[in-house]
Amino acid sequence: MLELRRISAGYTGAAVLHDVDLIVPAGSTVALLGPNGAGKTTLLRVAGGTLRPMRGQILVDGSDVTGRQPHDLVRYGVCTVPEGRAVFPNLSVRENLTLFADGHSSALDLAVEAFPTLGRRMNQRAGSMSGGEQQMVALARAYLQNPRLVLLDEVSMGLAPVVVDEVFEFLATVRERGASLLLVEQYVGKALALADYVVLLARGRVQFVGEPQELDEEKIFSSYAGLESAGASSAQGVPR
Numbered sequence: 001m002l003e004l005r006r007i008s009a010g011y012t013g014a015a016v017l018h019d020v021d022l023i024v025p026a027g028s029t030v031a032l033l034g035p036n037g038a039g040k041t042t043l044l045r046v047a048g049g050t051l052r053p054m055r056g057q058i059l060v061d062g063s064d065v066t067g068r069q070p071h072d073l074v075r076y077g078v079c080t081v082p083e084g085r086a087v088f089p090n091l092s093v094r095e096n097l098t099l100f101a102d103g104h105s106s107a108l109d110l111a112v113e114a115f116p117t118l119g120r121r122m123n124q125r126a127g128s129m130s131g132g133e134q135q136m137v138a139l140a141r142a143y144l145q146n147p148r149l150v151l152l153d154e155v156s157m158g159l160a161p162v163v164v165d166e167v168f169e170f171l172a173t174v175r176e177r178g179a180s181l182l183l184v185e186q187y188v189g190k191a192l193a194l195a196d197y198v199v200l201l202a203r204g205r206v207q208f209v210g211e212p213q214e215l216d217e218e219k220i221f222s223s224y225a226g227l228e229s230a231g232a233s234s235a236q237g238v239p240r
């Protein structure tokens, strides 16, 4: 579905990602983990078309989409749910959703099915909703675009535990419907439970690719500390 080949990317000339290879097979969920500043958000920006890589190629279903803008990528079935509450605050929930519903009338029903809370709040101004509710709108919007690949950057950030559970149930539903997911997530245990594959990034380089069963949460966190201080060159993959 998505293939990043030897991606180097960064800001104002300085590379943050170095020769990163990453594959998200069709229908698979990949958890992208790593310590603060590892380059996870940067990688999602590259995959989602908001940051052009300095080098390397981005392929979607074998087509080269390097340099394509996010709105072009939607046509390839790639949608991003960025970090933070990506809603139009002055529009109602209904308007926020309709903008992304692409004319199909059952779209709002789909959103309500996913998040019943939204059904009771269709006329509320999105900006006046709680953080969790705004995140539901942002997630439902991506769902309405009938995506084949959803890029998710810390979508549970700052949410109450009960809302986090709801968000993960929703992601499981999106996955069951056949979409691929690439997710950056602070709730490592939940990410591992959902993921088919894990990619661990540190200092802008891939340190480990494997299956969640090969890792456990505690070891990942202890490896973060080592990877942050020791640097990528001396990091020896991930402790098992």
Ligand SMILES: Nc1ncnc2c1ncn2[C@@H]1O[C@H](COP(=O)(O)OP(=O)(O)OP(=O)(O)O)[C@@H](O)[C@H]1O
Pocket (backbone or CB within 6 Å): 011, 012, 016, 034, 035, 036, 037, 038, 039, 040, 041, 042, 043
């Ligand atoms: N817009 C930007 N301009 C300049 N440097 C940036 C920008 N965004 C990120 N960086 C730098 O790129 C590096 C990687 O940041 P990135 O946000 O990709 O890491 P991350 O793994 O998502 O971290 P975190 O887990 O803390 O969110 C950091 O050193 C950061 O300071």
